[in-house]
Every structure is written in C-alpha cells, then in structure tokens.
Amino acid sequence: MRLLFLAVLRPHTGNAVTAGRLRDHLEAAGHMCVLRDAFDFESPSEIANLIVGENLEAALALHLYRGGRLLQGHGIPFGVIFGGTDLNEDANHKEKKEVMGKVLEEARFAVAFTEAMKDTAEVQWPHATGKIFVQSQGIATIPNADFNWNTFLQQSEIDQSADDLHIFLVICGLRPVKDPLYLVDAFSEWHQETPNVYMVIVGPEVDPVFTREVKDRVRRASGVRLIREMCQEDLHAVVKSCFALVNSSVSEGMSAAILEAMDLEVPVLARNIPGNSAVVEHGVTGLLFSNPQEFIQLAKRLVSDPALEKEIVTNGREYVRTHHSWQVERDTYQRLIGKLEACSED
Structure with a gap:
C-alpha cells in the first residue's frame, strides 16, 4: 500500500527520530511510505495534490493538530499518533481542541504512548473512546563504536x-x-x-x-x-x-x-x-x-x-x-496499518 506519513521533521529532534523508526516499521511490512514534513504544507489542498500525484491510498500523522488536520476530507483512510504537544499544550486552546476532535472523528485509529495520555485524550474527546490504542515508544540504541x-x-x-x-x-x-x-x-x-x-x-x-x-x-x-x-x-x-x-x-x-x-x-x-x-x-x-x-x-x-x-x-x-520493545512497536503499527489497508480496499 502507498502511504503518506506526515510528521514534524526538524533534524535531530525526537519527532524526527520517531517518524523515521515508524517509517522503517511500515516499509518492512511491504508498504511504500512517503514521509513528509507537516510544516511544508499550508493547506489541505496541497496535501490533496500530493495524494493524487503520488497515488497515495492511506495516511498516518504524528501529532493531531500539526499533521492530522491536513489529512481530513481527502477520501483516504488515516490514523493518527498523539504527540505530547497535542495533549499538554494544544488541547488547552479552544479552536485547536475542536480541530483535533474533528480529526479524531475521521481517523480510523489513534495511538497514545501511555495509558495516562490515552485517559487524558478520552476525557478531552469522549467520542474517540474505543479507537485509541496504547503503544509505548520502541527503543533501539546504536552508539558509534568509533566515537572519541x-x-x-x-x-x-x-x-x-x-x-x-x-x-x-x-x-x-x-x-x-x-x-x-x-x-x-x-x-x-x-x-x-x-x-x-x-x-x-x-x-x-x-x-x-x-x-x-x-x-x-x-x-x-x-x-x-x-x-x-x-x-x-x-x-x-x-x-x-x-x-x-x-x-x-x-x-x-x-x-x-x-x-x-x-x-x-x-x-x-x-x-x-x-x-x-x-x-x-x-x-x-x-x-x-x-x-x-x-x-x-x-x-x-x-x-x-x-x-x-x-x-x-x-x-x-x-x-x-x-x-519498550522495538519488535512489539513494529508489530503494533503493522497491525494498525492493516486496518487502513482493509478500509482502502473497501
């Protein structure tokens, strides 16, 4: 399946590292993943052009407000991953909270890193209860053996x-x-x-x-x-x-x-x-x-x-x-993307 993955990709930040790791998980399952920086797009129409131009069938966004809002209304199934900013900052702004609520209505699934994040999200957006899954970050470290x-x-x-x-x-x-x-x-x-x-x-x-x-x-x-x-x-x-x-x-x-x-x-x-x-x-x-x-x-x-x-x-x-098993994280995202694949085929 051809997937669009939107995230904030400032180099050497936690978001960029997480996005790269999740892309690897999806590509390991045979999907073609187009990873793009959400800040490169100013409107959903630009995303619509990308979807048509790249023949994309489904999408994933890291951060509901920064990325998820750009995925609405395009007719392709998508999932979202809560970032800390979504729940700790953006949920406190009335307009942003409403936008994220609409994103959750359309999303086929949402991922929270912790049970506490899931609980917070379900209080903020009760209608999303049942579609939020908990998957902690998978960790794999690779220190440079030649580092001085x-x-x-x-x-x-x-x-x-x-x-x-x-x-x-x-x-x-x-x-x-x-x-x-x-x-x-x-x-x-x-x-x-x-x-x-x-x-x-x-x-x-x-x-x-x-x-x-x-x-x-x-x-x-x-x-x-x-x-x-x-x-x-x-x-x-x-x-x-x-x-x-x-x-x-x-x-x-x-x-x-x-x-x-x-x-x-x-x-x-x-x-x-x-x-x-x-x-x-x-x-x-x-x-x-x-x-x-x-x-x-x-x-x-x-x-x-x-x-x-x-x-x-x-x-x-x-x-x-x-x-924080890397393999468990891989299995979870591959399974969740399978939900989008089923929706896409419908």
Missing part, C-alpha cells in the same frame, strides 16, 4: 581528565517547553564547589529567539556547556559515556532520550512531570526532582552512592527491555 569521548570533551572546552569527570547531559531542542535553563544557575553554583561536575546541553536550535537567550545564559554560567546537535549514533555514544542523563522539560509526551539512556545503562534524573513520571519510577528506574535544589541534592547523592547508581541502571535497562 576525549575529543568531544576538548570540543566542549572541558579540560579535565575523563576519569575524574561527572558529565550531566541534557538532550533537547532549544525551545521554552524543554526548559534547558531550569537547572543552569543551581548547577553552576555546584560546579564552583565541585569543579569536576559539568552540565552539557545538546540539541538543535529550534526557536531562534530562545536559542539566543540560552547561549547568553550558558556563556555566563561556569560548568555549563552548549553543543550543537549531532547524528543519532554519535549522540548515543555521548549518552553512553556521560555520568547521567537529565530531563528538565515543562512537559513531555514520552522522552525517547530518557528511554535510550536507560537502554544504554546510564542513570536518569528527570523533572517530575506526568510524561516523565510515566516512565521513571523514583528511586527504582531513575530519580525525579521537583525543583533545582532537589535536583542538586539527588545528583550529589548519585555521585556519592555507586550502589544506588548500579541499582537504578539495572532496573532502568530491564524496564526498557520489558516495556
């Missing part, structure tokens, strides 16, 4: 022996909802007391205005570095080499970076928000913090307690292997 950690540290202007360092890594697109500056002041104070701890922020410059603010703050903060985005294999190698992965977002759907860190046996410290607490059990698979001061307390505890680190790492890896 010492070179990375030098490029990050960290001039200390790698043996004595504790690098806390924040992976995020530079935009306000990811809140990469949340911990900067507190961490900088800690670095002044303990010079071998560093925070490194890695990610694409998504919001130009906010990016300037981040660069300005980081430039003035001791012990904090900002690095441009990198390919997935190199990023996984950085995660594997760092001391801990940190997530300080205001809201999340499901953070792939957290799950990838668990898979790579790296401890996770995450801000205590619903999207994070759905995958991080405090003291078991990671550590949850509610403010910068608590983060510093937990980070110090992790540095000084190897037994805690080992326990969290072991539990985290087991959690990902059990609940």
Whole structure:
C-alpha cells in the first residue's frame, strides 16, 4: 500500500527520530511510505495534490493538530499518533481542541504512548473512546563504536581528565517547553564547589529567539556547556559515556532520550512531570526532582552512592527491555496499518 506519513521533521529532534523508526516499521511490512514534513504544507489542498500525484491510498500523522488536520476530507483512510504537544499544550486552546476532535472523528485509529495520555485524550474527546490504542515508544540504541569521548570533551572546552569527570547531559531542542535553563544557575553554583561536575546541553536550535537567550545564559554560567546537535549514533555514544542523563522539560509526551539512556545503562534524573513520571519510577528506574535544589541534592547523592547508581541502571535497562520493545512497536503499527489497508480496499 502507498502511504503518506506526515510528521514534524526538524533534524535531530525526537519527532524526527520517531517518524523515521515508524517509517522503517511500515516499509518492512511491504508498504511504500512517503514521509513528509507537516510544516511544508499550508493547506489541505496541497496535501490533496500530493495524494493524487503520488497515488497515495492511506495516511498516518504524528501529532493531531500539526499533521492530522491536513489529512481530513481527502477520501483516504488515516490514523493518527498523539504527540505530547497535542495533549499538554494544544488541547488547552479552544479552536485547536475542536480541530483535533474533528480529526479524531475521521481517523480510523489513534495511538497514545501511555495509558495516562490515552485517559487524558478520552476525557478531552469522549467520542474517540474505543479507537485509541496504547503503544509505548520502541527503543533501539546504536552508539558509534568509533566515537572519541576525549575529543568531544576538548570540543566542549572541558579540560579535565575523563576519569575524574561527572558529565550531566541534557538532550533537547532549544525551545521554552524543554526548559534547558531550569537547572543552569543551581548547577553552576555546584560546579564552583565541585569543579569536576559539568552540565552539557545538546540539541538543535529550534526557536531562534530562545536559542539566543540560552547561549547568553550558558556563556555566563561556569560548568555549563552548549553543543550543537549531532547524528543519532554519535549522540548515543555521548549518552553512553556521560555520568547521567537529565530531563528538565515543562512537559513531555514520552522522552525517547530518557528511554535510550536507560537502554544504554546510564542513570536518569528527570523533572517530575506526568510524561516523565510515566516512565521513571523514583528511586527504582531513575530519580525525579521537583525543583533545582532537589535536583542538586539527588545528583550529589548519585555521585556519592555507586550502589544506588548500579541499582537504578539495572532496573532502568530491564524496564526498557520489558516495556519498550522495538519488535512489539513494529508489530503494533503493522497491525494498525492493516486496518487502513482493509478500509482502502473497501
């Protein structure tokens, strides 16, 4: 079957990585998948021309508002996948919520990453109850075996022996909802007391205005570095080499970076928000913090307690292997696309 897949495809973002992985799942089942950036289209008429020009039979969208609304009214069956933005931000805007409700009326199925996301969606749009499926993100990590950690540290202007360092890594697109500056002041104070701890922020410059603010703050903060985005294999190698992965977002759907860190046996410290607490059990698979001061307390505890680190790492890896199977994700999407195939043949 010839499928259109709409997603937001900013390079090196979680959305782009998820979309690429799901496209691979669909193509492995023999479908031809046209993956396009939703931001390249301004109106449904442009999508209509694409559908006719590419002879597309069905469609899938990651994000109901950004992508799903463009798929309405074309006469081809489609499914949608909830993004964190759909439920955490766009559902709070009356007009966007109405648009997403209409998308759900026409969609043949919808996918939520967690039971909590499904519950939230069913409260917002009761008419969608029965067509929302839960499928967590499937995780597969591929660290670059040739990646040079010492070179990375030098490029990050960290001039200390790698043996004595504790690098806390924040992976995020530079935009306000990811809140990469949340911990900067507190961490900088800690670095002044303990010079071998560093925070490194890695990610694409998504919001130009906010990016300037981040660069300005980081430039003035001791012990904090900002690095441009990198390919997935190199990023996984950085995660594997760092001391801990940190997530300080205001809201999340499901953070792939957290799950990838668990898979790579790296401890996770995450801000205590619903999207994070759905995958991080405090003291078991990671550590949850509610403010910068608590983060510093937990980070110090992790540095000084190897037994805690080992326990969290072991539990985290087991959690990902059990609940975020790449193969289960593949089977689910291939089955759901089969629903569209049946509709298309009708």
